[in-house]
Amino acid sequence: MDLSSLPREKWWGDEYLVHLEGFWFGPQRVKPIKRVINHYNPFPSDVILVTFPKTGTTWLKSLLYSILNRSSKHKLVAEHPHELIPFLELQVFAEADEPLVLAAPSNEPRLFATHIPYQLLTKTLESSDCKVVYLTRNPKDTLVSFWHFVNKWNKENPHQSWSLDEATDRFCRGVTPYGPYYDHVLGYKELSLKKPENVMFVTYEEIQEDPHGYVKKLGDFLGCPFGKEDEVDEIVKNCSIEVLSSLDVNKSEKSPTWFPSSPYNSFFRKGKIGDYKNYLSDESIQRIDTLTKDRFYSLGFMYGI
Numbered sequence: 001m002d003l004s005s006l007p008r009e010k011w012w013g014d015e016y017l018v019h020l021e022g023f024w025f026g027p028q029r030v031k032p033i034k035r036v037i038n039h040y041n042p043f044p045s046d047v048i049l050v051t052f053p054k055t056g057t058t059w060l061k062s063l064l065y066s067i068l069n070r071s072s073k074h075k076l077v078a079e080h081p082h083e084l085i086p087f088l089e090l091q092v093f094a095e096a097d098e099p100l101v102l103a104a105p106s107n108e109p110r111l112f113a114t115h116i117p118y119q120l121l122t123k124t125l126e127s128s129d130c131k132v133v134y135l136t137r138n139p140k141d142t143l144v145s146f147w148h149f150v151n152k153w154n155k156e157n158p159h160q161s162w163s164l165d166e167a168t169d170r171f172c173r174g175v176t177p178y179g180p181y182y183d184h185v186l187g188y189k190e191l192s193l194k195k196p197e198n199v200m201f202v203t204y205e206e207i208q209e210d211p212h213g214y215v216k217k218l219g220d221f222l223g224c225p226f227g228k229e230d231e232v233d234e235i236v237k238n239c240s241i242e243v244l245s246s247l248d249v250n251k252s253e254k255s256p257t258w259f260p261s262s263p264y265n266s267f268f269r270k271g272k273i274g275d276y277k278n279y280l281s282d283e284s285i286q287r288i289d290t291l292t293k294d295r296f297y298s299l300g301f302m303y304g305i
């Protein structure tokens with residue numbers, strides 16, 4: 001594909017995004033995303049975690065891994081959650097049409113993650129019986145988390161920092177990686193209504209409010225229900241931001257080879273609901289809430305404010 005033929009827009013700093021089939025992506029992501037679309041044939045036993053960036057992917061990776069591999073709790077101590085569950089477009093199909101991970105070591109389900117919107121993966125997901133867990137988060141907290149995350153990329157050049165007003169404007173116009181956020185969420189919401197046995201749609205806030213209940217629900221959905229409540233409590237504790245962010249592997253200043261701009265420790269910050277109140281102006285809050293009402297409430301999806 002000729003990238004120069006795609007519409008492009010400035011994102012932050014000198015970075016720009018390109019527009020492909022209604023969504024915005026970093027130009028380096030386009031080829032791997034195309035590979036996933038064209039070559040990934042999920043096994044019916046595959047489990048795919050889908051998220052919009054900064055909605056709690058790291059947390060859900062640790063939870064899903066722990067739910068499906070109950071005897072491997074030491075793995076969370078040895079490996080960052082992003083190394084336990086690879087991203088399809090960043091790791092598995094990063095270099096070649098043939099995926100790096102072809103088969104699971106045993107009959108256990110393969111676990112993958114992706115940020116690719118449903119609108120681009122419709123054929124892949126509709127023709128498969130694989131399980132999808134879609135996680136979303138309040139748009140204002142997602143934006144603020146994204147803004148902090150991107151500004152960490154600027155360590156060497158702090159006065160070139162990205163203003164929150166600019167980030168808010170990009171977010172509202174949908175010009176953010178894998179954006180527009182609203183189309184991303186609505187795509188998977190629609191899929192979850194179409195295929196409720198295969199797709200579980202959850203929110204960051206619901207899990208924060210009842211982690212024990214949601215770990216059990218995820219276990220039921222994935223076909224591995226819990227017998228003992230203690231086991232659930234242990235997973236909730238081991239995957240809490242307090243415990244995860246205190247592990248050496250997650251405190252590391254090193255960056256993954258597949259995401260060189262972001263040290264492993266940058267995936268953990270506050271992990272709170274409503275942190276946007278500490279950052280966004282009233283005007284920005286109003287702008288986002290109006291958009292949320294327009295895009296979500298008008299369809300009866302009363303979420304995000």
Ligand code: A3P
Pocket residue numbers: 051052053054055056057058059141144145146148239240241242244267268269270271272275
């Ligand atoms: P904040 O920046 O609001 O703190 P992602 O994993 O999709 O990149 O999302 C990152 C966000 O999830 C960050 O939010 C991060 O702090 C939060 N997070 C990471 N691990 C978490 C955990 N175990 N529990 C709750 N939130 C977590």
